[in-house]
Amino acid sequence: MSNSTLVHEVEAGSIAGYDYGRAGVAPSPVSLDELRQLEVTIGWSAEDAKVLQRHGDLFRGKAEQMVDSWRAIIGAQPHLAKWFFGPRRQARR
Numbered sequence: 001m002s003n004s005t006l007v008h009e010v011e012a013g014s015i016a017g018y019d020y021g022r023a024g025v026a027p028s029p030v031s032l033d034e035l036r037q038l039e040v041t042i043g044w045s046a047e048d049a050k051v052l053q054r055h056g057d058l059f060r061g062k063a064e065q066m067v068d069s070w071r072a073i074i075g076a077q078p079h080l081a082k083w084f085f086g087p088r089r090q091a092r093r
Helices: 032-042 047-052 058-075 078-084
Strands: none
Touching: 047 058, 058 078
């Protein structure tokens, strides 16, 4: 499962507010080896990365809707919601 990460480096610089690879950005607490382990855990494959890249326009157009939907799923599960909500029960963004 080598080189199947979610980020496509060619497009990373074009995402507004996304600072991947720029000076001054804090390093990830997750090493590349740990990322690969997480990919194996969820069954992420190189084919998944290709599909994501192939349908990027669709995902970009639906991104806010998908994020809102996922936040609703997280917020409905107490074991996940405790990490999602701040001390005043307001969603962290």
